[in-house]
Amino acid sequence: MIEQHLTEVPPTELRRPMSYAEYLALPSEGPLVEWVNGEVIFHMPPTTLHQKVVKFLTTLLDTFASYFSLGDVIPSPVEMRCGPDGPSREPDILFVATANLERIGEKRIEGPADLVIEVVSDDSVVRDFDDKFIEYQDCGVQEYWIVDPRPRRQRALFYQRSVDGFLESLNPETGGIYRSKAMAGFWLKVDWMWELPDAQLTFAEIAGFSERTQAELREKKRGV
Numbered sequence: 001m002i003e004q005h006l007t008e009v010p011p012t013e014l015r016r017p018m019s020y021a022e023y024l025a026l027p028s029e030g031p032l033v034e035w036v037n038g039e040v041i042f043h044m045p046p047t048t049l050h051q052k053v054v055k056f057l058t059t060l061l062d063t064f065a066s067y068f069s070l071g072d073v074i075p076s077p078v079e080m081r082c083g084p085d086g087p088s089r090e091p092d093i094l095f096v097a098t099a100n101l102e103r104i105g106e107k108r109i110e111g112p113a114d115l116v117i118e119v120v121s122d123d124s125v126v127r128d129f130d131d132k133f134i135e136y137q138d139c140g141v142q143e144y145w146i147v148d149p150r151p152r153r154q155r156a157l158f159y160q161r162s163v164d165g166f167l168e169s170l171n172p173e174t175g176g177i178y179r180s181k182a183m184a185g186f187w188l189k190v191d192w193m194w195e196l197p198d199a200q201l202t203f204a205e206i207a208g209f210s211e212r213t214q215a216e217l218r219e220k221k222r223g224v
Helices: 002-007 020-024 048-067 098-103 125-139 199-206 211-222
Strands: 014-017 033-036 039-042 071-075 079-081 093-097 108-110 115-119 143-148 155-161 167-169 177-179 187-189
Touching: 048 071, 048 093, 048 115, 048 199, 071 098, 093 098, 115 125, 125 143, 125 155, 125 167, 187 199, 199 211
Parallel strands: 079 108, 115 143
Antiparallel strands: 014 039, 033 039, 071 093, 093 115, 143 155, 155 167, 177 187
């Protein structure tokens, strides 16, 4: 019956009542699915632009987190289960700080990631800006980015948890620089997410490598 569900999924978001146990029994090679309020949500396949942005940010964040031993960066698909009754979402990118690595289990993340990033697609606008915002706020996520790379939109919203427990909007600094709180020391220029420069060279700039070292890396990249 579960296999029949998968073959019937149209190329739009589809919701079907399902227990959490049935959700866990779904084939892993199927479409992206999330379990929310007793329903399984089947999602459309991501676009190439979506995946390019996810790849860039994952590489950039993971290189920085690994270099400074800050925690683990995990791209989709991996389940983040906020509590015994859900919801169970599969964010595009997760960062779990070293102090919370025990939340990363063999099959899922139990509890909130410290940083969650969603990259917007045509079918995910309401889900990312509204539904997931409330869920991640209630779940205890410390920082939430909504990145919309779609043509003629290209905007990013950044939220950090306040002392009152709410995710509050934080504007980038002059020059379009945003500084993360969940990943200490990490910053980026918002325009990088539309330009998609080389992630490793960009890491060198963020990490504060000398101009000489950055030049050597650029030459190495060019094969000089």
